[in-house]
Amino acid sequence: MSSGLDLEDQYCAHNYHPLPVVLSRGEGVHVWDENGKKYLDMMSAYSAVSHGHSNPRIVDALIKQAKTLCIVSRAFYTDKLGPFLELACDLTGQDMALPMNSGAEAVETAVKAARRWGYEVKGIEQDKAEIIACTGNFHGRTTTVISFSDEAEYRKNFGPLTPGFKLVEYGNAEALENMITPNTAAFLVEPIQGEGGIVIPPRGYLKKCEEICKKHNVLLIADEIQCGLGRSGKMLACDHEDVKPDGLILGKALGGGVMAVSMFLAKKEVMDIFVPGTHGSTFGGNPLAAAVGMEALKILVEEKLPERSKELGDYMKAELQKINSPLIDNIRGAGLFIGVEIDEALGSAREVCERLMDRGLLSKETHETVVRLAPPLIITREEIDWAVEQIKVVLQEMDEVRLAS
Numbered sequence: 136m137s138s139g140l141d142l143e144d145q146y147c148a149h150n151y152h153p154l155p156v157v158l159s160r161g162e163g164v165h166v167w168d169e170n171g172k173k174y175l176d177m178m179s180a181y182s183a184v185s186h187g188h189s190n191p192r193i194v195d196a197l198i199k200q201a202k203t204l205c206i207v208s209r210a211f212y213t214d215k216l217g218p219f220l221e222l223a224c225d226l227t228g229q230d231m232a233l234p235m236n237s238g239a240e241a242v243e244t245a246v247k248a249a250r251r252w253g254y255e256v257k258g259i260e261q262d263k264a265e266i267i268a269c270t271g272n273f274h275g276r277t278t279t280v281i282s283f284s285d286e287a288e289y290r291k292n293f294g295p296l297t298p299g300f301k302l303v304e305y306g307n308a309e310a311l312e313n314m315i316t317p318n319t320a321a322f323l324v325e326p327i328q329g330e331g332g333i334v335i336p337p338r339g340y341l342k343k344c345e346e347i348c349k350k351h352n353v354l355l356i357a358d359e360i361q362c363g364l365g366r367s368g369k370m371l372a373c374d375h376e377d378v379k380p381d382g383l384i385l386g387k388a389l390g391g392g393v394m395a396v397s398m399f400l401a402k403k404e405v406m407d408i409f410v411p412g413t414h415g416s417t418f419g420g421n422p423l424a425a426a427v428g429m430e431a432l433k434i435l436v437e438e439k440l441p442e443r444s445k446e447l448g449d450y451m452k453a454e455l456q457k458i459n460s461p462l463i464d465n466i467r468g469a470g471l472f473i474g475v476e477i478d479e480a481l482g483s484a485r486e487v488c489e490r491l492m493d494r495g496l497l498s499k500e501t502h503e504t505v506v507r508l509a510p511p512l513i514i515t516r517e518e519i520d521w522a523v524e525q526i527k528v529v530l531q532e533m534d535e536v537r538l539a540s
Contacts, residue, residue, distance in 0.1 A: 161188030234420030239275025253320030333474025368445030368470030
């Protein structure tokens, strides 16, 4: 009988380069492969499993709602969507929300909202609206979204790409102001770039961007799909600088690690540009998603997961910085959103991840040089200590091999 790995390689498009492990079960911060080997998950499905695998409260909410009402589309009102969106708006300080499924869908929703607001509210000439994004960004892989990526492989042979976007250097507020024109509708930014390598901009950058956007009547839209909902040590990464964006994109952890739930939130002036027929999703905001999302948000608050992320993230960074290895070029992060940059002249992040896998720790490289460490927010100090020890041993092994060659 073929293994899960062989079958996936045979029948699934090769659009990912996964580590060679076939997972079959998960609970809390751990997952198990098809042979029963246990691993500590330091990846959390790119922040989607912040509450831990198969969180009992979320699974209970899922099952209870699945037995009651799952999908009806937005053709009808339901008893679950309104309370879910109310809680999401209360926690984020936004006025209204538009529920979607995947993060990329929510980004597309934000792009449509920004353009339509630009024409109908700001008064930009038709088909001239521009949106500024940042170098090193990652907002998804749809055709529109890759059109403002500067990663060549994301764009190669997918043209013609969507016009209307400009790129500005991430972390450079002055460059942003210089790029704004009367046709600029919005500035789309990740408060912390996740896929870019856990890149944190200079302190004060977001606040300055907020001031610039207000000055020029430009929407500030924050993509917090990866860095939001407690991951950075605050409910939102924008909260680190007391920034309130005009639009906010959430996903991943919003689904509690059991399903795809996302949304675009904004002030009323922005959301009012949508009228029946201008946007939609058959599955967006379905009762099942609303019940799961509601429980996911409640857990974040009731179990103080953002505060936990701050405390344990600070602890983990401090422990990682004690590792004396020439392979480590830089350690950076906020909360339990940490990147360990490997000196590419001495080793690769992929090799680090493969060796960690052999030792029972799962992570994933990003941009070939950064090992991403973003465990479920329910991780303990003892589990962090164990993870740091595995990283230390792997780096020592790699350095010994390097010196012996």
